[in-house]
Amino acid sequence: MLLRAAARQKVILLDFLAPSLLSRSVQTRANPISLQHNDPSPSELVDTVKKELPLIHATRGVSDAQVNLFNKSLVQLRHASTKQDTPAVIKLWRQLEENRLLHFLQQSQVAVVANLLADSFTSGNLRSSDEALFEDVALKAAASRSTNALNELMVLRLKQNNPAAVIELYRRFMELLGGKEVWDEGHIEAEDTVRGTGLVSDDRSKSRRIPHDPGRVALLLAVTAAHAQRDAFQDALQTCLQTVVRFHHQSTKAFLAKFEHDPAFQDKVQVWVKRLHIARMVYRPPSLSKQISNLSSAPSSKLLEELYQAVINGLSGPDAYLAPEPSKITATKSVALTEAGWTSFLAAFLKCGRRDLASKLWTDMSEVGIRPGVSLWTALLDSYDSMRAVEDAAAAWNMMVAQGIQPEGLTYRALISTLFNGRKADEAMKVFQAFQKAPPNGTASQHTLSVYNTVINGLLSINREDEAQALLKQMEAHGPSPDLVSYNTFMAYYGRRGNFKALASLVSRMAAQKLEGDVFSFSTILSALLKAGRDDAPEIMFDIMRKHGIEPNVATYSAIIDHQMRERNERNLEAAMRMLQTMEQDPDLQPNEITYTSILAGLYRGEWLAPEKAEEWRKEIVGRMRQRGVEFTLTTYHILIKACLEYSQPEGLVNALAYYRRMRQRKIPLIHTTWYILLLGLLRRGEWAVAEEIINDMYSSGHQPTGATLDLVRKIRQRGGQ
Structure with missing residues (x-):
């Protein structure tokens, strides 16, 4: 019957229907046919139908009548959209919905409907009798990834000073998503730096991230603006914490441009967006620590300082929205900076050589009623270790003990490492002996093996091999049991000296401890053999591996x-x-x-x-x-x-x-990361002409750069004279 219809009728859009029927299990076609296209010839249509008949026949629950109705509706939808006949388009939408065929529409077709609605909302040409129906269509189009109609509707309600309507629209939208915020995409965007704050989005697994989509960001901005109209910051914060969507500089700028008539409102929303960024990052300590670490490696400490000051501003003043520690959380300060956050800032300041900021942090903690804990002291000692500041480390240790702070294993390790690196081995061993005498059930007993391994490394670094070997034997006999780090430290020492007898002995001792060597272990053996001029070094290494049961x-x-x-x-x-x-x-x-x-x-x-x-x-x-x-x-x-x-x-x-x-x-999709790597490398090489060609390629491909990549584009064009 379908073939007969194809031969009889000039336009039958089964090429839309077939893949759509399987949309629950297969991805949308890369190049969907739009509603405005050239009609296929009857012969071409027959070929298309023949190819797709198996798909249609394999789909249960779709009758021939439904197929015909769907095809007819699409033809009418195309004509109505061409004439900008919004009421007719909405009527056809409702017809498809009533016959349970709406979900077969492709995204390009939904976008046509959403665009028409958006124009109606923007112009304000909307009858009150149509409002409920138009809202429903806008919501369902947004849930199908065409968000512009809902965006414009929310903006209209905000301009009407109706924040409750915006909040309700957002609630219904999230309800339609059914908890699935991550749309299926071919790639994941890289993290974007937020201009002016130095922030990046949260470091969650890929399954919880979505590519930057301006429409989704605009919806979040609209509901944030609605909460701002109600002065309900905590409600806005909870909304932001419950979504994986994050604000973006360009999207925020475009959204605020719609309210040029109300500069005060623009400023208020802008302030809220920045505060919500900060609160969201503080809410996820690993994300905050990672961002702080990234900023500490930047050429300038400016962004790091700005981020810290933004956090401090959130901790104090009449509009404070952050708590200085979890125990101080209140109804208006529902997100707390953890000890890990304070510690990350301290370590970053010292890494950047900003002792002034490190001192300020200590003062700021006191002003907000926080007593530095052992983790902060440990971070301070670790920083002094990296700076080879032995005297500073000793003074910090004495101050910590004087304040009644009980050191833990990692604190001992930090001081011992600092002393060894400062060529004060005897003092390091005295601290180690004090650690060994510490109560076994106290905090000092944690990370015990790390302390022992640090001592082994320190002794070998100054060629006190006999003491290091004695300590290893003690560990093998009485504990803590040595691990791969323990043995690999010796491996590296003997490998540098080409001591094959000692290396072989270590491998045997590892086997006795039921430890298998790792890549570092055997690579060290291989490098030592190569250094000795053994052409058969790889074969010897693999023989050793097999001899110890490692295939x-x-x-x-x-x-x-x-x-x-x-x-x-x-x-x-x-x-x-x-x-x-x-x-x-x-x-x-x-x-x-x-x-x-x-x-x-x-x-x-x-x-x-x-x-x-x-x-x-x-x-x-x-x-x-x-x-x-x-x-x-x-x-x-x-x-x-x-x-x-x-x-x-x-x-x-x-x-x-x-x-x-x-x-x-090879037509491999070039994602945000690809363009970032290319442009950053070309910028560092000063290849301005080549970089400009890559930028042109990027825009020609349809990719719109955001965040850090967009910043690279600006820098390249500025330095290249574009």
């Missing part, structure tokens, strides 16, 4: 190859290539893209290899990959492009661009 697999080989490439010398490169050859010749050890990537990235990691030799090896590896049909993944391309752009020789740029072109030839 190397692809992952093991790949990891050891990567470790060898990080040694950055030709001897280790040749060993890596011999291992690669062994893998290629063994059907059970066939190398994958990770294996080859380790070698390729290693060639350009630093400039230890002459450019012509690096190019010879690169061609060799690429040729082997082609011979075996091994293709790079998106992540692999990112690693290689980054490594090549960091290689200062001209070949680095040439190869980075070759990988980029190969990605495009």
Whole structure:
């Protein structure tokens, strides 16, 4: 019957219907046909129907009458949308909904309806009798990812000073989502830095993140503005904490532009957005700590200082919305800065050399009624260790003890490490002896093994091998039982000296402790053998592994190859290539893209290899990959492009661009991270003309940069004279 209809009728849009019927189980087609398209010829339509008949027949619960109704409605919908006949479009929408066919519409078709509604809301050309129906359609279109109609409706209600209506619309929208906020996408956007605050979005798993979508951000902004009209900051905060959507600078700017008639309202919403960003980050301590760490590595401490000041501002004053610690949470201060947050700021300030800010933090804690705990003192000692500030560390320790703070294992470890690194080994051993005498059930007993391993490392660093060996024997006999870190520290020591007898003894002692060596262990043995001039070093290493019951697999080989490439010398490169050859010749050890990537990235990691030799090896590896049909993944391309752009020789740029072109030839989706890596590398190299070409490619592809990538675009065009 369907074939007869196809031959009879000029336009039957089964090409819309077939994939839509399976939309619950398969992804939407990459290039959906819009409502405004050229009509297919009868012969073309018959071919399409023939191809898609199996899909239609395989779908249960859809009658021929429903198929015909759906197709007819789509034709009418196309004509009505062309004429901008909003009432007719809404009527057809309702008809599809009443016949339970609405969910078969593709997103492009829903967008047509949403755009018409958005125009109605923007112009204010809306009859009161149509409001309920239009609201319902706008909500369902938004739930289908076409949010512009709902956005404009919310803006209209805000301008009418009706915040309750906006909040209710948002509630209904979230209810329609059914708790599923993450739309299926081909990629995940990288984290975006929020201008003016130095913030990034929360560091959650990919399953809880969504790509930046201006429409979704606008909905969150609208409900935030509604709460601002009601002066209900805590309600706005709870709304933000319950969604994975985050504010974005450009989307916020575009949203606020709709309220140019009310500058005071614009300013208020802008302030709330910034405060909500801060509160949201503080609410998730791991995210805050990660962002602080990232900012501490930046060339300037300006953004770090701004972030800290924003947090401090949230802790004090009449509009305070943050609590200084969890025990001080109140109804108006429902989010608390944890000890981990204070500690992260302190460590970051000292890392940046900003002792003035570290001192300010100590003062700020006192002013908000917080007594520095042991974690903060430990962070202070760790920072002094990295700065080799032995006297400062000793003074801090004495002050901590004087204040009655009981040190824990990591606190002892920090001081011991500082003393060893400051060449005060005898004092370090005295502190270690005090640690050993500490009550076994006290806080000092935590992280005991870490303290012992620090002492072993310290003793070996000053060649007090006998004392280190005595301590290891004590650990083996009486505890704490040594772990891989303990033995690997000795491995590194003996490996540097080429002491194969000691290395063999360590492997046996590890076996007696029922410990298997890891990649570091065996890579250390391999490097020592290579240093001794053993051409059969890889074979000896793998024999040792097998002798101790460890059967190397692809992952093991790949990891050891990567470790060898990080040694950055030709001897280790040749060993890596011999291992690669062994893998290629063994059907059970066939190398994958990770294996080859380790070698390729290693060639350009630093400039230890002459450019012509690096190019010879690169061609060799690429040729082997082609011979075996091994293709790079998106992540692999990112690693290689980054490594090549960091290689200062001209070949680095040439190869980075070759990988980029190969990605495009293979039609691999270029995501936010891809463009960021390319533009950052080109900016650092000062390749302004090439960077401009990449920017043009990015915009031509339809990708709209946000956050950090958009900042790179601005910097490139500014420095390149664009």
